[in-house]
Amino acid sequence: MSKLSIKNMNLFYDDFQALHNVNLEIPKNQITAFIGPSGCGKSTLIKSLNRMNDLIEGCKIKGDILLDEEDIYKKDFDVNVLRKKVGMVFQQPNPFPMSIYDNIAYGPRTHGIKDKKTLDALVEKSLRGAAIWEEVKNDLKKNALSLSGGQQQRICIARALAVEPEILLMDEPTSALDPISTAKIEELVTVLKENYTIVMVTHNMQQASRVSDKTAFFLNGKIVETGETRKIFTNPQQKETEDYISGRFG
Amino acid sequence: MSKLSIKNMNLFYDDFQALHNVNLEIPKNQITAFIGPSGCGKSTLIKSLNRMNDLIEGCKIKGDILLDEEDIYKKDFDVNVLRKKVGMVFQQPNPFPMSIYDNIAYGPRTHGIKDKKTLDALVEKSLRGAAIWEEVKNDLKKNALSLSGGQQQRICIARALAVEPEILLMDEPTSALDPISTAKIEELVTVLKENYTIVMVTHNMQQASRVSDKTAFFLNGKIVETGETRKIFTNPQQKETEDYISGRFG
Amino acid sequence: MASKLMRGLIYTAAALTFGSLFYIVLFILIKGIPFLTPEMFAWKYTTDNVSLMPSLITTLIVVGMTLLIATPIGVFTGFYLVEYAKKGNKAVGLIRIATDTLAAVPSIVYGLFGMLFFVTFLNFQYSVLAGVLTSTIMVLPLIIRSTEEALLSVNDSLREASFALGAGKLRTIFKVILPVAMPGILSGVILASGRVVGETAALLYTLGSSTNLPSGLFSSGRTLALHMYVLSSEGMHVNESYATGVVLILFVLIINGLSTFLSNRLTKGTK
Amino acid sequence: MKTKKLDGFMKGVFFVSALTSVLAIVLICIFIFAGGVPFMVEYGVLDFLFGQKWAPSNTPASFGILPMIMGSLAVTLGAIIVGVPIGILTSIFMAEFCPVWLHKILKPAVNLMAAIPSIVYGFFALQAIVPIMRHLVGGTGMNMLTAILLLGIMILPTIIGLSESSIRAVPRSYYTGSMALGATHERSVMKVVVPAAKSGIISSVILGIGRAIGETMAVVLIAGNQPIMPESLTLGVRTLTTNIVLEMAYASGSHREALIATAVVLFVFILIINGTFLIIKKKGAR
Amino acid sequence: ACGADSSSSGSSENAEGFDTSQTINVISREDGSGTRGAFTEITGVLVSEGDTETDNTYSGATIQNSTSGVMTTVAGDPASIGYISLGSLDDSIKAVTIEGVEATAETVQDSSYAIARPFNIAHNGELSEVAEDFWSYIMSAEGQEIVVGEGYVEAVTDAPAYEATEGMSGNISVVGSTSVTPVMEVLVEEYTALNPEVTIDITSNGSSAGMTAAMDGSADIGMASRELKDEELDVLTAEPLAIDGIAVVVNPENTIEDLTMEQVKQIFTGEVTTWDEVSK
């Protein structure tokens, strides 16, 4: 079943059309990977799934994006609620310059949770969920910025989990990380998909083939091909896909 | 014949040892590629070839680097002359915020060339050498920053060529570029090697295999394996090299 | 060769700059310290002791009140300009021009304006209120600018992270951005207090120069800088006015030290 | 929902705060202009601006402020000639030549310099520069040169502070790029980094000019204050600001209005300078 | 004549080493100052012809807007000359005698020293009870004694003794001349010692500011170091509280001891430009 469906979507930055007639179904409890060369519109699409591009001046969207059959761009849709449901992790780890605890508790507090016990429990659960509890449980007061890049990225994942989203968007979550941290995150993601629907942008073909269930290949703002990851990598239907995957460009 | 030879080199950033006992021969008029996961020391090594790491406080080097049999770290070696001989192109295109002409003429002027005719000729020759003359010949007064990323990177290559170096160091010169610009630069590099010795860091395995003659694979500050590129990619001797090339990590 | 010459020029310029600063400070200290007697700190001013205590306290009052009014207005203006205003917004252009102009207005013009508007037109008379409001307008651009800069220097990724968690703008500003921007804003505020402490021309025509401690918003007073000016102007207390100069310099030193200390402490957390 | 309302309300608060500056500048214009312009019109705008005689105590009185206009221009120009090169070079020192430990001392020193009240500068100049000047060029030692030197010093921190930060804001890649071409540190800094910081440096100079032209309390102590056309560096000079502060306390009637009209002229000056540089800056940014 | 090219030294140094060939550096007060107004009028620097008055003060004269400005300049510059309030005179400078008469309270009192002006206080309409009381204190024998003690000349001879009223309280604001301020401060101190419940604020920002403040009612009492103008007198009731001599001062190094009124005038109008010409 599709958690998100994108229908006939066109996106413009002022006059520049960054996405052309995109149609895509994002299945529940699976990992969907977006691949494609730089500038092809992967980030643009993933950002429109939680309306982060509302923040960009001059960005206009046509078409529909349905979350559980509901149009997230319809007029009185509360974007704060949307973003609570659709969490996001960015390319550069971006923890807030505050303690680990406050980082994780920020989201829940935003949504009105004040009770210390509930918060404590949520923080622990989220950190466990992001596979970093053991490393930081004795240092929750420590400033999150003092952690290593890989740890910071897991803190960001934990922070996203803490608002109990249904979907996790990840825009090249490992591109700033070393191989060992990358491996940890990949492992984590495959565990998380049991409870969350995951969309992940990656530059790394190997990563896409290692972790994702479904892959969409982008080129110049269009989706060239989508399908089961295994199929896309072993038996691409389009010439461009094959060229890209085999490293002939990009 | 080796243009550069690196002998028993160890490099420290304060207490952190970034390079361990590196030995490498860089053959004349060939392209040598450095590959390896992030943080393994590729940039560190390439920067020590023209002593750019002199600018980094706390950076200490042991061992020898010989340029045409002469130790570039010996006491009265003039680093400005060294850097004239060993040009460098960076990951992010970094043209100066001045006209295209002044960008290219900057190096020659630095080294005392004032004559307008000589400069004009040098500028044209360098821009031709970097395969961008046709695109900019009517706009030499234009600010270099107004060019596209790919053009900027070629301007930077032209700028490096203008001081008539013998060696060109390139640290991920295409990683900020789109595929088409990347292809142009790769093509250019293979032409340039007829007259220059080229060292190139790349994250992109395909790129290394496409353009380089010799490859050195780095891991954690050590060279794991070096050799003819074809051999390294088809028949690696070390388990780590194979794992890396086949995308099992990184 | 050219490099050596250039380096020589640069070092000379630096030596001149810091040499003159050192000379000025030393000069005032040497001239003033011998006259810094305990009577100068008597609670009440008399013509015998020419105590600077009332002016010291008035300075604190005026600076405190000015900051109390100017800081929120300035910081909020910064919020509006950086976090809310859309690019190319007409109001923003207008506000920018207004702040730029305010920043350039000479203090003597502020003084005349304060006199014509607050003192006479609004009939506040020579009073703490007139002085405070005049200096509020005067320091507003300092605070606005430093706030703007501080906010702009906050990485957008933090804003994104907060919005992506479903936080609204207000929460993002106060909980995430403000703490990071604090040192920058604070340094602007400190700069502003320095300006008020050192101001003479603008306060002369608004605050007046009473030697008493102000008894309310509508009573007159004098700040240390004014005290120094008035003391000297009749030629009977030139030494005491140097002594006041010493206190003034100490004041400024403490303010500066405090700002460095605070911003160091605050930046430590975020680095 | 509640947070949404609060969001909207606070946005309003922020906007109103932002309008304070606009309101302030409008009020300043209205009150200063209303105080001075009627006098200028009555006396004759041209006679006022281009009259060379300032004799308020005469009957009939003369209120020509050309000497003060020229005085302000001359002194400001002088201060720029003295202060700008030293200030910019010092900022280059601070940004590119100064070891970290020394910077930790010098940065607060510059801030201190900016914060020293003008009256203290004035006292210093009166006792330290004036006697030297008296020995060098004679007279009372209170002359244009003294004023220029003092203002040259006083605008230093303004120029240094802003220039340094704009030099530091130049992407390091320009510097590295230049070094990689074999340029020396000095050349890389002077030819690439500093030009790239041009617009910030120009802004710092504007602020410096503003400070020089608006400075009052220090100048009045040491400039001699003669209301005569500036003809020599060794003669006294009266500026627009000092004209106001000198006589405001005792002026009444049309004399007082003439002083407020002087402030109008000063204010227009500032507007022109600000405007010109805004235009230059905009062009530079394009 | 030019005030700048002064030090053509060598020719006529006298015994004490003061070079009388030096150019005279003239120091004057700003236009509008009570001191300048009185000084120019009495010395003839200000010339009245029918309806016109011309202040002929030498255009190259350095202008200082405070007594101390004049004093510091004269104290630091051997070749300069200025004039200041007699009450402010100290050893850093030297007062010359005028026509052989020394400037002292006595000579001002008996009018043998000619350069003097009144210190005035003024009010508009009815004074409050407490201000009225303070006013009467100033004009009382006690008040005038203070005036004399500060080096000025009393304005009211054989003044009545001050009769303190029990329980005076309230605020008085006194605004005006910087020259009057020092003596006013002492008066306030002594008065508030007698009437501890009274608070008096002095704002010293100039005679005209004081008169304006008194006229528009923002001050209870205004102070002026000059005669009041006609338009001020239309509204205000004024009374002198002291007479202040104006001393003509030179640097202590200067060997000049005496000047005639004519010489003073010539110096301050720039007709005479070197010390030679007056040091016969």
Ligand SMILES: Nc1ncnc2c1ncn2[C@@H]1O[C@H](COP(=O)(O)OP(=O)(O)OP(=O)(O)O)[C@@H](O)[C@H]1O
């Ligand atoms: N805010 C913006 N305003 C205008 N154009 C934009 C904006 N953001 C992105 N673009 C353009 O839209 C296109 C798609 O950008 P996008 O960031 O989605 O690419 P991407 O696939 O994520 O690339 P990368 O792999 O480099 O992250 C690009 O051509 C880009 O230049």
Ligand SMILES: Nc1ncnc2c1ncn2[C@@H]1O[C@H](COP(=O)(O)OP(=O)(O)OP(=O)(O)O)[C@@H](O)[C@H]1O
């Ligand atoms: N200036 C420095 N001071 C201290 N450590 C440094 C410095 N520069 C690099 N390092 C460290 O040295 C190691 C090698 O860094 P280097 O930049 O050479 O890696 P790289 O192979 O170029 O990686 P990348 O692919 O990310 O560019 C890393 O661990 C890095 O953290």
Ligand SMILES: [Mg+2]
């Ligand atoms: Mg992207």
Ligand SMILES: [Mg+2]
């Ligand atoms: Mg690198």
Ligand SMILES: O=P([O-])([O-])[O-]
């Ligand atoms: O010049 P004044 O005596 O009025 O100060």
